[in-house]
Amino acid sequence: MTSSADTMRAILLTGHGGFDRLSVEPAWPRPVPAHSEVLVAVGACAINATDINTRVGWYAREGEDSGAWDTPISFPRVQGADVCGTVAAVGPGGDQALVGRRVLVDPWIRDPEAPGDLDRCGYLGSERDGGYAEFVAVPAANIHPIDSALTDAELASFATSSGTALNMVRRSGLQPGDSALITGASGGVGSALVQLVRLTGAVPLGVADPTKAAALTALGAAAVIGRDADLAIAMREATGRSTVDVVFDLVGGEGWPGLIALLRRGGSYVVAGAVAGAQVSLDLRTIYLADLTIRGVAVTPVGLFADLVDLIRRGEIVPLVSETYPFDQVVAAQGAFLERRHTGKIVLAGWSG
Numbered sequence: 001m002t003s004s005a006d007t008m009r010a011i012l013l014t015g016h017g018g019f020d021r022l023s024v025e026p027a028w029p030r031p032v033p034a035h036s037e038v039l040v041a042v043g044a045c046a047i048n049a050t051d052i053n054t055r056v057g058w059y060a061r062e063g064e065d066s067g068a069w070d071t072p073i074s075f076p077r078v079q080g081a082d083v084c085g086t087v088a089a090v091g092p093g094g095d096q097a098l099v100g101r102r103v104l105v106d107p108w109i110r111d112p113e114a115p116g117d118l119d120r121c122g123y124l125g126s127e128r129d130g131g132y133a134e135f136v137a138v139p140a141a142n143i144h145p146i147d148s149a150l151t152d153a154e155l156a157s158f159a160t161s162s163g164t165a166l167n168m169v170r171r172s173g174l175q176p177g178d179s180a181l182i183t184g185a186s187g188g189v190g191s192a193l194v195q196l197v198r199l200t201g202a203v204p205l206g207v208a209d210p211t212k213a214a215a216l217t218a219l220g221a222a223a224v225i226g227r228d229a230d231l232a233i234a235m236r237e238a239t240g241r242s243t244v245d246v247v248f249d250l251v252g253g254e255g256w257p258g259l260i261a262l263l264r265r266g267g268s269y270v271v272a273g274a275v276a277g278a279q280v281s282l283d284l285r286t287i288y289l290a291d292l293t294i295r296g297v298a299v300t301p302v303g304l305f306a307d308l309v310d311l312i313r314r315g316e317i318v319p320l321v322s323e324t325y326p327f328d329q330v331v332a333a334q335g336a337f338l339e340r341r342h343t344g345k346i347v348l349a350g351w352s353g
Contacts, residue, residue: 006029006030007027007030008028008030008134009025009026009027009133010025010028010078010133011023011079011080011132011328011330012076012078013055013075013076014075016054017055017056017057019331019334019335022055022331022334023076030134030135031136031137032137033089033137034091034092035092035093035094036091036093036094036141037094037137037139038087038137038138039087039088039135039136040085040086040088040103040131040135040136041085041135042080042083042084042131042133042136043084043152043349044151044153044347044348045080045081045082045083045084045130045131045156045349046081046082046157046159046347046348047333047345047346047347047348048081048082049273049275050081050125050126050160051079051080051081051334052334052338054073054126073126073127077129078125078130078133078136079130080125080130080132080133080348081107081123081126081130081131081160082107082131082156082160082161082347083104083107083131083156083159084102084103084152084153084156085102085131085152087099087100087143088135090140095140098143101145102145102146102148103145103146104143104144104155104156104158104309105131105143105144105159106141106142106143106144106159106163106305107142107163108121108123108142108299108305109122109128109139109142110141112141115302116301116302118299121299124138132330132348134351144305144309146309146313148312150312150319153321153324153347153349154321155319156349157188157319157320157321157344157345158192158312158319160188161191161192162189162192163300163304163308164189164192164272164298164300165189165192166300166304166307166308166311167297167300168248168270168272169193169248170304171295172268172295173268173293174202174245175201175202175245176201176202177202178245179202179244179245179246180197180202180203180204180205180245180246180247180248181205181207181235181246181247181259181262182197182204182205182248182250183227183247183248183249183250183259184208184249184251184273185204185206185207185208185221186206186212187250187340188344189250189272189273191215191320191343191344192317194206194219194220195219195220196317197248198219198220202245204220204221204222205223205235205241206221206223207225207226207227208224208225208226209226209227210224210226212224219318222239223235225238227251231255231259231262242262243264244262244263244264244267245264245267246267246268246270247259247263247268247269247270249271249273250271250274251276252271252273252274252278252280253274253276254276254277254280256280256281256282257280257281257282257283260287261286263290263292265290265291265292266293267292268292268293269292269294269295270297271295271296271297272296272297319345320343320345321344321345321346322343322345323336323342323346324348324349325346325348325349326349327348327351328351328352328353329352330348333346333348
């Protein structure tokens with residue numbers, strides 16, 4: 001089924017819950033770009049952990065006042081942050097030369113009066129309708145034209161994962177020659193971290209399922225440690241190192257104290273995920289007596305996405321797409337994401353009908 005001039009196919013999230021909260025709508029109202037906005041015809045949109053977490057209500061904190069990271073969203077909502085597509089129209093007064101340009105979309109929507117204020121940022125597909133649809137309207141400031149031989153699906157794989165990874169590396173203080181342990185190294189953020197750590201001149205050490213070691217080694221990992229191994233023993237056996245300069249953590253969970261114990265005095269721990277569990281046990285003496293730095297990473301700063309697009313243009317970071325699904329098979333795509341058998345990204349592109 002195809003849409004009309006005023007409608008489009010879209011995947012709606014109708015509330016928090018299971019897969020039954022995802023609805024394929026064949027004739028949802030097509031957005032109209034306002035002043036300083038553009039309408040993008042979506043070529044592909046990647047799946048992110050944020051999509052799953054938002055759907056199930058993982059960010060909500062029961063029994064507490066609403067905070068900066070658990071602001072309720074409105075339903076129905078079109079999810080999808082990682083958009084690659086073509087500019088189909090521009091809002092009033094917009095630059096008509098943009099029409100027809102292939103673009104990547106920065107998923108962080110900023111207040112134009114205070115773009116650097118993190119409290120005023122919203123996320124595409126959460127606070128604003130995103131790319132699980134044929135069209136999406138976004139601020140013109142969020143689009144980045146790109147000429148590339150990569151497919152739409154490959155380009156869509158970068159935005160959130162690689163942007164998060166670049167932000168993590170920059171905030172870590174990582175230096176050439178440093179060593180960095182990367183948990184969840186086979187996922188979207190982790191595989192980007194392997195590349196960016198290597199690009200920095202540091203030594204990336206991945207933690208992942210051993211079956212994914214070859215793919216990570218091809219990306220530049222100096223060693224891959226099994227995720228179920230004793231990290232301290234396995235790292236010494238694989239690398240001869242007993243400590244690392246930086247830990248990039250995307251996993252959390254019960255093994256968290258072991259990660260902190262691997263850091264050298266003055267080292268840095270940088271976290272941007274908690275797929276194995278958000279609650280961890282912390283001995284504050286471990287932090288202050290070892291002069292450690294802990295940083296959380298979520299919102300990317302102004303200008304970082306443009307730097308990421310430059311890295312993509314120069315081929316200094318490459319895509320890693322595991323599977324591609326039609327948009328209307330979003331339930332199967334999210335299900336495959338939750339199984340975590342993939343390496344890199346799962347992407348939505350095209351429609352079955």
